[in-house]
Amino acid sequence: MLPLSLAQLPAGASARVASVEAPGALGSRLADLGFLPGTPVACLRRAPLGDPRLYELRGVQLCLRREDAEQIRILVEDTDTEPSRAAP
DSSP, rough: OOEEEEEGTTTTTTEEEEEEEEOOOHHHHHHTOOOOOOOOEEEEEEEESOOEEEEEEEEEEEEEHHHHHTEEEEEOOEEEOSSOOOOO
């Protein structure tokens, strides 16, 4: 599965942070906010015009602009919660 940008995560969906590609101060700030590899993140909602979006990670809700969210790579979690149909 190829990593997507956090900006591509639809409202109501969850994923895990794969990496942060932001250089310099922005990359450090995003890491300080908790965007570290393996961290679960959810997109809760978006502003009426689509920017910014509200995300939740590590029990904290925060807004990010699209340009900042594009610097964060994610792996979308499997939403299939149905039990396996394989024979026992």
